[in-house]
Amino acid sequence: MAPPPSPSPAVVLVDAVALSGRFPLLAGANVTIPAGQSVLVEGANGAGKTSLLRVMAGLIRLESGGISVLGLDPVAERRLLRRRIGLLGHASHLYDDLTVAENLRFAVRAAGGDVARIPAACERWGLVGRLGKTGTGKLSAGQRRRVALAIHTARWPELWLLDEPHAGLDAEARVLLDGLIAEAAASGVTVVVASHEVELVEPLVTRAVTVAGGRVVAEREVAHVG
Amino acid sequence: MWGDAWLVATKDLRIELRSKVGLSQVIPFGVVALVLFAFALGPDRVQMAKGAPGLFWVAVLFTTVLAVQRSVSVEASDGAQDGLRLAGLDPAGLFLGKGLAIALQLIVLEVILAVGVVLLYGASVTTLWLLAVSCLLGTVGLAATGTLYGALSAGLKVRETLLPFLFLPIVTPVLLAGTRCWQAALAGGTPADGSLWLRLLVVFDAVYIAVGVLAFGPIQESL
Numbered sequence: 001m002a003p004p005p006s007p008s009p010a011v012v013l014v015d016a017v018a019l020s021g022r023f024p025l026l027a028g029a030n031v032t033i034p035a036g037q038s039v040l041v042e043g044a045n046g047a048g049k050t051s052l053l054r055v056m057a058g059l060i061r062l063e064s065g066g067i068s069v070l071g072l073d074p075v076a077e078r079r080l081l082r083r084r085i086g087l088l089g090h091a092s093h094l095y096d097d098l099t100v101a102e103n104l105r106f107a108v109r110a111a112g113g114d115v116a117r118i119p120a121a122c123e124r125w126g127l128v129g130r131l132g133k134t135g136t137g138k139l140s141a142g143q144r145r146r147v148a149l150a151i152h153t154a155r156w157p158e159l160w161l162l163d164e165p166h167a168g169l170d171a172e173a174r175v176l177l178d179g180l181i182a183e184a185a186a187s188g189v190t191v192v193v194a195s196h197e198v199e200l201v202e203p204l205v206t207r208a209v210t211v212a213g214g215r216v217v218a219e220r221e222v223a224h225v226g
Numbered sequence: 227m228w229g230d231a232w233l234v235a236t237k238d239l240r241i242e243l244r245s246k247v248g249l250s251q252v253i254p255f256g257v258v259a260l261v262l263f264a265f266a267l268g269p270d271r272v273q274m275a276k277g278a279p280g281l282f283w284v285a286v287l288f289t290t291v292l293a294v295q296r297s298v299s300v301e302a303s304d305g306a307q308d309g310l311r312l313a314g315l316d317p318a319g320l321f322l323g324k325g326l327a328i329a330l331q332l333i334v335l336e337v338i339l340a341v342g343v344v345l346l347y348g349a350s351v352t353t354l355w356l357l358a359v360s361c362l363l364g365t366v367g368l369a370a371t372g373t374l375y376g377a378l379s380a381g382l383k384v385r386e387t388l389l390p391f392l393f394l395p396i397v398t399p400v401l402l403a404g405t406r407c408w409q410a411a412l413a414g415g416t417p418a419d420g421s422l423w424l425r426l427l428v429v430f431d432a433v434y435i436a437v438g439v440l441a442f443g444p445i446q447e448s449l
Binding site (some may be wrong): 089095 | 230233234237240241244245298300303304305306308309311312313314315418447
């Protein structure tokens with residue numbers, strides 16, 4: 001399990017500018033996410049939601065501006081940081097020629113996670129029995145997503161960066177995912193969810209930031225009724 | 227670093243064993259190249275035995291390109307490359323692991339091709355240790371350069387065509403030294419005959435392993 005949240009912010013971005021060639025991915029984004037908070041990142045297609053998450057994960061280098069994630073520099077201290085964060089992106093990062101169990105074992109070991117947590121994660125995501133021994137290349141998109149989420153569950157990083165996490169999941173898996181996010185938030189993990197499905201994610205978060213044109217243009221508290 | 231290297235190497239080797247691409251395509255390609263060279267040289271056994279060392283290494287070089295492309299393509303699907311980056315693996319360990327997996331596949335290939343050279347070209351080996359040591363050192367050099375240039379070309383759309391263009395000229399020293407060692411080994415040469423070329427291979431290996439260990443991380447992050 002993740003340690004209790006530190007008092008310092010989990011993520012701080014100050015005037016963050018990131019480019020892909022000459023195309024601006026982030027154009028002066030400012031955001032602070034306190035440790036232990038669950039945040040929805042909303043915005044239209046191409047607004048910069050995915051880029052924001054990839055910058056936080058250190059996959060995209062800033063051209064200018066400042067960034068600190070879990071108190072670390074995502075570029076200079078990337079190796080240390082990446083062991084403490086988990087990014088669930090559009091891709092599942094799985095090898096088609098390995099079985100589900102082999103993919104899980106490799107991913108968790110590679111990230112320095114505890115392999116003893118894998119069986120419980122598989123159980124949770126229904127990846128037991130024959131499915132565990134099935135080649136990942138034979139799985140549906142939704143099943144691949146379950147495997148990626150099982151890796152996340154087994155690793156249990158301190159900062160979860162989830163990009164459209166509900167995409168491709170069936171109703172049962174969506175309920176499982178919502179339960180997982182709620183459990184992670186309750187355990188002190190910082191969760192950042194980029195999603196178009198605002199109505200699905202809002203019950204799981206306490207704050208929402210709106211991204212447009214590579215900038216954070218609005219922030220709001222999310223009130224929960226009842 | 228070594229733990230990460232072993233983890234990555236075993237992963238890549240498991241994928242190759244499972245997919246059988248190496249067994250059904252990469253190694254047969256090397257054998258076919260050897261057979262075609264034999265056809266090109268004609269039925270003169272003396273001529274064939276004389277050309278055997280160079281043809282062996284040319285076949286190994288071409289097949290290495292396929293093995294490296296395969297190693298790169300494994301990481302290209304489903305964002306696996308990003309997965310490796312996000313795992314926080316030691317880049318040096320990643321370089322050594324991917325190189326080790328390629329090297330082990332090349333050793334299997336070289337054993338098969340060496341048998342092919344003896345059977346097809348009528349070559350007879352008189353100094354086996356020189357043959358084995360040159361193969362081992364050549365393999366390390368090919369795997370190190372292949373892994374490095376494979377990573378350089380990984381993010382490019384033209385990687386299939388660019389990789390041989392970058393890789394083959396760079397490994398000319400391996401072709402040259404390997405061929406000279408094999409010529410000495412087939413002619414019953416003394417250690418002195420091969421020592422200069424073995425030293426060249428050692429230097430080549432050391433340089434490319436060092437460059438790979440240092441440069442693999444920045445290359446990966448620039449993709």
